[in-house]
Amino acid sequence: MSMPRDYEVFVLLDHANELAVHDVCADRWLLDVTAGMYLASDVACGEPEVAPELPTTVRExxxxxxxxxxxxxxxxxxxxxxxxxxxxxxxxxxxGC
Known part of the structure; x- marks a missing residue:
């Protein structure tokens, strides 16, 4: 079942994954962020694409x-x-979000 803004969640986690690869401070969260991205891709499968404003940090x-x-x-x-x-x-x- 589609959830509100589920594709946006996928885009946010995909972006967080890209940021985490280059952020040594985020190394300890990289596996969790990647797992979240894959779960979000399953949830958002078939949903219309959106282009949300992307935060500049993994934490955000x-x-x-x-x-x-x-x-x-x-x-x-x-x-x-x-x-x-x-x-x-x-x-x-x-x-600490």
């Missing part, structure tokens, strides 16, 4: 993605969607 991308997914109705989420919401909530907390 994760915080924004976590804010968006926190608004999703958990009763309507697929297993991938539920894993994504949980992963982003945990990652945002670990990053």
């Amino acid at each position: 991308c994760v915080a924004r993605a976590a804010q968006l997914t926190a608004q999703w109705d958990s009763a309507e989420l697929t297993p991938s969607g539920r894993m994504l919401v949980a992963l982003l909530a945990t990652l945002a907390a670990e990053m």
